Amino acid sequence: MKRYERHADTIAQLIHSGALRPGDRVPSVRESSRTRGISPSTVFEAYYLLEAQGLIHARPRSGYYVSARLPAVPGQVPPAEPLPSQPAAGSIGVAISDLVFEVLGSARERGLVPLGSAFPGLELFPLERLARCLSGGMRRLDPWNIVQSLPPGDERLRQQIALHYGLHGTAVDVGELIITNGAMEALNLCLEAVTRPGDIVVVESPTFYAALQALERLNLQAVEVATHPREGIDLAALAEALARHPVKACWLMPSFQNPLGSLMPEEKKRALVALLARHQVPLIEDDVYGELHFAPERPPPAKAFDTEGLVMHCSSFSKCLAPGYRVGWVAAGRFATAVQRLKLMTTLAAAVPSQQALSEYLAQGGYDRHLRQLRRSLARQQERALAVIARHFPAGTRVSRPEGGYFLWVELPPSVNALALHRQALAQGISLAPGQIFSADQRFAHCVRINYGHPAQERFEEALATVGRLAGALAPG
Structure with a gap:
């Protein structure tokens, strides 16, 4: 076994044992090179191998992180990134409040899984x-x-x-x-x-x-x-x-x-x-x-x-x-x-x-320490959410991959009406933020915003999978 393969195997064992969890940052190239006594190029080769295995991924200007782990599905491809928007030219008067009040007012029940919420979980x-x-x-x-x-x-x-x-x-x-x-x-x-x-x-x-x-x-x-x-x-x-x-x-x-x-x-x-x-x-x-x-x-x-x-x-x-x-x-x-x-x-x-x-x-004191903990939790939650979307949302779905925050923008197949999906999800005890409320002319009718910032929500992955199945039923076969 080559040196880079041995190092990759060490990191893989840490991931499989739970010592490194989804969303955790993998030791940096410099740190690994120093502590393991191997060259930076050897570390890079190891990380490239782990990337190919789907165990870690790179974030721009940040380093390598453990990917969310779900059983592989043959032929499954991660969703693509949403396309840049193409708004209408010219200025427009705004009359969006009635729709916003309708959407927000329907999602106030305490028992809802808050995928449509604008706030992260209070436990954070x-x-x-x-x-x-x-x-x-x-x-x-x-x-x-x-x-x-x-x-x-x-x-x-x-x-x-x-x-x-x-x-x-x-x-x-x-x-x-x-x-x-x-x-x-x-x-x-x-x-x-x-x-x-x-x-x-x-x-x-x-x-x-x-x-x-x-x-x-x-x-x-x-x-x-x-x-x-x-x-x-x-x-x-x-x-x-x-x-x-x-x-x-x-x-x-x-x-x-x-x-x-x-x-x-x-x-x-x-x-x-x-x-x-x-x-x-x-x-x-x-x-x-x-x-x-x-x-x-x-x-x-x-x-x-x-x-x-x-x-x-x-x-x-x-x-x-x-x-x-x-x-x-x-x-x-x-x-x-x-x-x-x-x-x-x-x-x-x-x-x-x-x-x-x-x-x-x-x-x-302690504000920066709190922020570090909060960021780690949100990063892990994003990995969970992306993995569920990859498995359960219909073909043609696109999803953003933010470098912070706690929202995902999900672009569904064009035939899926986000307001209809929102209402069906409410009937299942799940809130969503439909795309129509994010534009003056109520475009983005096939998009939803997903809040992944509630790690204590036991039903989070189940609810997100349910939304994916509901969206699949609204999409053409």
Whole structure:
């Protein structure tokens, strides 16, 4: 047996024994070379062999990971990646809320398997420790705390948020940070600060349905721009839209976009910011999933490349630490004063106890350790979901392979109506997010968004397999 085969056999035994589980990162080439006393090329040969056996796979700029393991099916081919979107040209008025309310309202029963949910499982978060911080803050609450937490918000929390960005390579001025009631309020305030009724706003295609609802509420027009399931918005198509329309703002999600899961490469984010700067168009950056990366390093937000204050960077703790606490923020750049005034005029301030609880949690340390555990869990869940889809969904299905977050975008055969599939799944106790709610003109009628971020859901794989069988019944034989 050759040296690379011996090393491959060692890794394979670790996988088969459960010492390395689906989603776990395999020792790096450098680490294996050092500890085993073999050359990097020998390690690569071993990993190529394990890839061919379907035991591990490479993730760009990240390394090798253990693949989900299900019994092989003769002739089975992993689903292809979804195709880039092809939205209609021109601007369009938005009237999506009725459909969104129908879909969301039908999926509130506690017993549903939440494949259509917008949130990961609560078991992934340090809720007991957060509750202790919240309780301690309530005991120390006094009227002066309330005054101090008026916009721009709790100073200690804003400093800790700015420090966290700085430690990960992005400089954010504390003076431009404004605490909000979740990221949705931040995003809505930014949109209101830079638009007037009738203005045109660029969004991705598909896009998060709440962005469409915000445009609808403010009587704005949407221009949907083609978006790639892996690399995000098409910059050539965006440049064309900027040349054709008097665009007043772009609402984009450059990192782990909802629903596609796409991640714009760093150089593409830099080019995006430069393109918008040339046109003096503000970017409203939704970065709520930025911490949920599977690679070792956090991808820089578009804000990292902003030199003119045009990027209004919005995020929150809801998806990565404290769901339900409703603490978000915006680094609003040159628009900070306008956003702060709108905050005062609408909801006055974010909840003081929540701000103080999160400030206390961050001060105690352990946030980065929690994030590492959360990312590992989500990466393993993605492998499980992809394996089930490969086995149980109909021929012709395409599925995204995000490098972070907890959503998969599943493109079904064209004959499958996602709303019909959604209703059939509900009857089986399963929620879905049908593709029609992710577009102003309700396209993507044969697509669904799948949430794989609920590892404690005992019925997860069974429910996903059921969705695949239901989709197969709606597809032609």
